[in-house]
Amino acid sequence: MDQYNTQIQDIAPSLGLNFANLAAKLSDNLLWGVLGLLAIILGATTVVLYYHWMRYGFGDRMVIFAQVLYTVVLISGFAVMIGSVNYYG
């Protein structure tokens, strides 16, 4: 089984599919572009979600909890991504 796994794990490196090689080809500008695109898409989705929660949530505690949880995790996610791009940028 170990031998089988080792063989499968060797397929990608033998084809030159190593993440380090792929990552080396990604420029910082491209990463900032992806980040910007994500910000636009998720920003628009967040506005639509907030609209529903505020308009149709009727002050429900579960909706308020979901709103806070979603926002905190989303902002944290963006902070991590900005930190990752900025690290070597």
Added chain:
Amino acid sequence: MARLPLEPGEKILLTCHRHWIVYFIDAIVLFILFLLPYLIFRFLGLSEGIDPAEREYHIAVFAYTAWFILLWTYFFIVWTNAYLDAWIVTDRRIIDIEQQSLFHRSVSDFRIEKIQNIMVKETGFIANMLGYGTIIVETAGERIILEFDNIPKPYKVRDLISECHDKCLAKLANSGISPDARDIILEH
């Protein structure tokens, strides 16, 4: 905030949302999708030689976080559609809010005294164990059938609606008013 179109003196007795199992199944699927890139990387050996101090490590963190927040947002879209799809039982009416998607929502209501039949269905082992099911309410006259799936404690909801129905009929009999009901369907 939009207000429910309640009549003067009308009281909300119960708000029914879907059972948590609906979100749980979606959460499991999304969790598997979240793990998938990691498993593929490990299995195919794509992560060979990634050093936490190197640039590629930070790119991997970036990509994985992006994948995570996309799934996170998708989960909340699914949750919002399921959670805002609700039944509101008042002492006079049942208000059925159908949230089919973020841009497709309809609200309909009918008077409790028009109810002719209430049916509860709990099908399957999990539904019986966790106590959720489907309520089907039929009305007299125009024969409207209202169905609400994956509702928690459906027998309790049925009992409450039946109790309200009896009270409404008794009230109408005492006041001498015929149970002349109207149904409103508002499409947003």
